[in-house]
Amino acid sequence: MNTREVIDKYYESANAGDWNTWLTLFDDNVVVDEQLAGHIEGIDTMRGAIAGIERGYSKFQNNPQHVVINGNEASVVSHISAANASGVPIEANVANYFRLKNGKIAYMANFHDTRPFDPFVNQRLN
Numbered sequence: 001m002n003t004r005e006v007i008d009k010y011y012e013s014a015n016a017g018d019w020n021t022w023l024t025l026f027d028d029n030v031v032v033d034e035q036l037a038g039h040i041e042g043i044d045t046m047r048g049a050i051a052g053i054e055r056g057y058s059k060f061q062n063n064p065q066h067v068v069i070n071g072n073e074a075s076v077v078s079h080i081s082a083a084n085a086s087g088v089p090i091e092a093n094v095a096n097y098f099r100l101k102n103g104k105i106a107y108m109a110n111f112h113d114t115r116p117f118d119p120f121v122n123q124r125l126n
Contacts, residue, residue: 001103007067007074010098010105015061019050027104035110059083062094072100080112 001009006025013022023046032040037049053060059082066077075097082090092112099107 003069003072003074003098003100004067006100006103006105007064007069007076007098011062011064011076011078015063017054017060019053023047023050025105027101027106030105031107033109035112056085057082058085058087074098074100 010022010025013019013025023043026043026046028043030041030043030046032046034040040046040049061081062078063081064076064078068075075095078094078096080090080092080094084090094110094112096111097107097109098105
């Protein structure tokens with residue numbers, strides 16, 4: 001897959017809750033700087049995070065608004081419409097940066113206001 005196809009599949013599979021397909025898009029040695037989860041290294045760590053996503057959200061949609069592709073890099077501005085496991089709504093604008101290597105996501109970072117995710121974080125901590 002080329003960069004655009006990987007990015008499209010990333011959002012498509014996340015929005016469908018198809019985490020098995022989503023995981024296939026990442027390099028085994030992926031590095032992720034995730035604003036809520038922190039610094040993550042390796043596909044096994046990513047695989048372990050899926051259970052937290054499934055438990056923590058009753059709804060999760062991440063809809064791209066603007067996509068820029070430059071070779072093996074992509075930046076995506078998107079909007080998350082989600083709800084924590086108790087149904088408390090979460091709305092947030094997000095910017096994601098992706099760097100691919102050999103058709104897989106080797107590095108990813110996201111940037112957003114963490115405040116809308118307070119219902120998720122508070123639920124996770126209780």
